[in-house]
Amino acid sequence: MTQPPSPLGSVDKALLTLDALARAGAGGVALADLAAEVGANKSTLHRTLAALRHRGYADQGPDGAYTLGPAVLSLGAAYLAEDNLPGLLRPALEALRDEVDELVHLGTLAGQEVVYLDKVEPQRPLRVWSAVGRRIPAATSALGRALLAAAPADGAEIERYAADREPAERLRAALDDARGRGYATETEENEPGIACVAVALLRGGRPVAAVSITAPAERMSGTAGAERTRALREVLGRTLPAGLTLPPSGP
Structure with missing residues (x-):
């Protein structure tokens, strides 16, 4: 059965991005690969990642790869x-x-x-x-x-x-x-x-x-x-x- 579209596409892309970062693990993932996985163009995804980084839900290493940020832990602990x-x-x-x-x-x-x-x-x-x-x-x-x-x-x-x-x-x-x-x-x-x-x-x-x-x-x-x-x-x-x-x- 086809899943209905998300009522708010920008939020859905952010959540899909978090899922992809979780699968990438500690090694992280490059912006281009992440964009291909979540189905977003790089400029839009870059802004999404900037917002996630601002709140601590994403991080970026010296090599430019993106990973989950520490704020994710607080969500799991609260859950x-x-x-x-x-x-x-x-x-x-x-x-x-x-x-x-x-x-x-x-x-x-x-x-x-x-x-x-x-x-x-x-x-x-x-x-x-x-x-x-x-x-x-x-x-x-x-x-x-x-x-x-x-x-x-x-x-x-x-x-x-x-x-x-x-x-x-x-x-x-x-x-x-x-x-x-x-x-x-x-x-x-x-x-x-x-x-x-x-x-x-x-x-x-x-x-x-x-x-x-x-x-x-x-x-x-x-x-x-x-x-x-x-x-x-x-x-x-x-x-x-x-x-x-x-x-x-x-x-």
Whole structure:
């Protein structure tokens, strides 16, 4: 199907220019090549690039090649900011809930704790209390372990997260296990009879949040648990918004 023309051609050319600069990468692209790619004459494109450079969205090297400018980073950071993540990730959370029919949480680190940013309830009842804004210890939660494992901490940091809630050796072993598997687990450490599995969400290789499945422990072990863990990675892998990725999976 043919895409309808842009309602404002000059803005469309600027956006196409940014797309082309992104594809060119750090090496940049010459004005003539850029003009051919976006379908603009060089004089018009030169003015567009001047406007983009003025606002920091484009840059020009000593060799004359054009690249993306640093202002683009602030757009990406704002798009994936903590207060924007619940809205961005709600479709992914709902898709995961629909796949497994279990409670799904989105959380991020806040000091030594994890704070719930969003939750999606299953159809079937689950006797576990949670609420957006609730905080739980990072060291003893699957969400926290997934986040900590994705950003390896030194010994002092592990001691700080462990504190009096979790022996540092046990936390270190849990994080090593999470790195090897590509996901973190927790069984009956926060709620009797309840278990969780979680995976970190990465931006530029650094964790910004994590998603978990929470269910009765009997549904999180054996074949049933393996199916939920597989769904966690597979559903998120195909529904995450651009800019977010998952850690590598284990063997």
